Amino acid sequence: MKHAKKNKFRLFIAQKGLKSTRQRDIILDCFLSSSRHISIEELYLKLRSKNPNIGYATVYRTLKLFAESGIAREIQFGDGQTRYEHANEGEHHDHLVCTRCGTIIEFENQDIEQLQQEVAGAHGFQIENHKLELYGICAKCR
Template sequence: MKSNVKNSELKSVRRYLYEKGLKHSLKRHTIAELFFREDKHLSIEELYDKVKKIDPDISFSTVYRALRLFERAGLAVSRRFIDGITKFEPVHPKEHHDHLICVRCGKIIEFKSKKIEDLQKEIARAYKFELLNHRLELYGYCNKCRRGPVNRKP
C-alpha cells in the first residue's frame, strides 16, 4: 500500500482505541487507511468496494462499524442525503465544499465560501464548541427551474 496516508489521523484512531480500551486490528487499519486517504464523502458501500480490493476478507459489517467508530472518535462525520444514503467524510478534508440543491430537478452545485466558514468558526467559539466539520445546503430553484418547471417525476 502506498504511503501517502494521513498519518495523523491513523494515530488518532490508535489513541482513541487505546483510551477506550479497544483493540487495534489489521482490518480496522486497512479501512482507516483507505478512508482517511479519501477527500470526499463516501457511502459505506463505496468504501466497502475499495476495501474489498485490498482485503476481500473484510465484511460490510466491519466497514460499517469502523466508520461509526471513527465518528465517535470525532474523526469522521456522517450525513444523510436526500437519496437516503448515509455518507461519511473525514473531519478535515483537504477541500470542503457546500451544496446548492434544486428542489425541482435535483441538480446539485458545489460552492465554497471562505467568509461563511469564518463566521462558522466565530459561532463555534461563542458556544465553546470545538468545530470539526459542517454541512451547509441551500435549497431552491436553479436557473432553469425558476422559469419553465421541470419535474423529477414527470
C-alpha cells in the first residue's frame, strides 16, 4: 500500500520531469506513516523533530505535489487549516466530523451518491466531485 503510493509518486515525478530529492522522500515517508487526516502544521512539526532543517515552504510545496500526483487529497473542514488525506485510486469517501473533539470518521454511501447523481442530472449538471461533511457530536463525546 505504502509502496504503491511511493511508486505512483515516483512515476509522477518522472513524467513531469521533476527531480527526486531527499526532502521529498522524507516528507512522503512521514506523510504515509501519519494519521489519515493530517494538517500541514502537524506534518511540519513531526518532520522537524527528526529533520530540523526542513523548510516550511518545502512542506507546502511537496504536499501540493502529492495532491497533484493523486496520492493525497486536500480537505478543509472550515477551521482554517488545510489537511491532507491519503487518497486511494478511484475511491471517494465523506466525513463525519465531531465538533467537540475533532474526531474524523470516514464513510461511504452508495445510496447518497446515487441520489446526488439524480439531483445533478435534474439540473443538467455533470458532477466532477463532491463534498459531504456531517458535523455533530460523536458517540464518545455525548
